[in-house]
Every structure is written in C-alpha cells, then in structure tokens.
Amino acid sequence: MSAQFKPITPGAYLSDQVADVLAIEIRAGRLALGDKLPTEAALVDQFSVSRTVVREAVSRLKSLGLVDSRQGSGVYVKEVGFSPLNFDAKSAVSKQAVIQMVEVRRALEAEVAGLAAQRRTQTDIKRIRKAINVLDKAVQAGGDGVDEDVKYHRAIAEAARNPFLIGTLEYLGQFLQGATRVTRANEARRADFARQVRDEHEMIVSAIEAGDAVAARQVAAQHMDNAILRIEQADPAFWQQAGVQLARPLVSGLPLKR
Secondary structure, three states: OOOOOOOOOOOOOHHHHHHHHHHHHHHOOOOOOOOEOOOHHHHHHHHOOOHHHHHHHHHHHHHOOOEEEEOOOEEEEOOOOOOOOOOOHHHOOOHHHHHHHHHHHHHHHHHHHHHHHHHOOHHHHHHHHHHHHHHHHHHHOOOOOHHHHHHHHHHHHHHHOOHHHHHHHHHHHHHHHHHHHHHHHHHHOOHHHHHHHHHHHHHHHHHHHOOOHHHHHHHHHHHHHHHHHHHHOOOHHHHHHHHHHHHOOOOOOOOOOO
C-alpha cells in the first residue's frame, strides 16, 4: 500500500486524528479490503507522532470494525459494513454536546414511558416507586444520585417489556453517563431545580401507574425538555467543571440523565 499521509497538527487527541485520517481512507476505498496498513514505524514517520499514538489509533480502528490484526503479519483492512454507533466522550465537553445527548434520550425515554404505561404490572410500579425513594434518600444524604438514577430509569425500561429498547438504552448509557453526572450536578446547585426534577419523576410514574400511555410519553418528553432548559441556565464556571466531569471514565449503565 503506497498511501502517504501528512503530519498531524499538534493538539489534543492525536490518536483520534490519526484514526480519523485512516478511517476516511478506508471508507473511501483508497485503502481497500485486504490491504495491509503501513507498519507502525512507517505511520509514526508519516504522521510525525509517537508509537503510542499510532497504537491507540489502530486500537480505535479495530473498535470501529475497520481493521483487524493478523499474528506476525500486520494490520489489515476489513470489509466495511454498517459502522457501529460511536460516541466520542472526549469531544462531549460543551453545553451543546450535552443538550444533543438529552435530545437523543428524549426520543427513547418518551417511548419507554409510553410502553411502560401500557404494560406495567403492580410489581413494576412498586419497583419504580422504590427506586424513586432510594434516589431521593441518596440526594438528601448529599450524594449525586447518578447510580440511583440509573436504577430508576432501568425500572421503567423493564416495565416496557421490550428487550431491544433496553439494549439500546444500555448501549447508549456507556457513552452518555458522563452527561448524567453533569446534569445532576447542575440540578443539585439549586433547590428549585431539585424540586422540579422530583416533581417530574412523580408525574412520569403517576402516568405509568394510571396506564395512560399518551400522558406518560408527554411528561417523559417534557422532562427532557425541562432538563435542556436547566442546562441552558448553567453559568460558564459550571461548564468548566462539567468538562472535567465528562472527561472522567464512563461506566456502562442505563442511561443519560435522571
């Protein structure tokens, strides 16, 4: 393979830049199925980066399903099919990024709440209400409530009786849990925000308990809309801290916000 690459511009996440360049070449067909990537030493030389950067870039390409390694031979381009969902937590450090994450979750959470209203049992209701109580106690004790929030939404998702929705939310959760910490930290700064969140949770559960799918979808969607409004009211100093929160390692779980 004779492709030549320009040195990477110095800056954050050099490995991501190298991976992006190589991914573009693969998806455009300039690096074809079965082509062998240049050696690690050659990529280091062409991109003017370290071996560590090249190794991280290749690891990312593997996670995207674009290349694979052959023992003692090298790294080769795989057949490009459907690209897996890829959310880069490193880039999600802005207010706009968090808002966009909430928008994604709004579409899913509204449907989950609607299905839960149609399919819930009394056992489901008890589980959801218990989860709310545990969340409230965690917040009252001074915790951030992130783990408890995950369990609350998991209880609603289980009541929806749709394993594909649950799987989707779990998958997204590993990328979006950083935003959960940010939104909860923002809401913990103001007592009125905390009350709003608690009231919105109660409205969702009440609609589910009443078996009102239309209302459940509406209040769940409104909950996300209100989350965006609360995010927009955060001051610049908060967003400097939020960037640190989002950059922390993410833990797989269900899903983004409360």
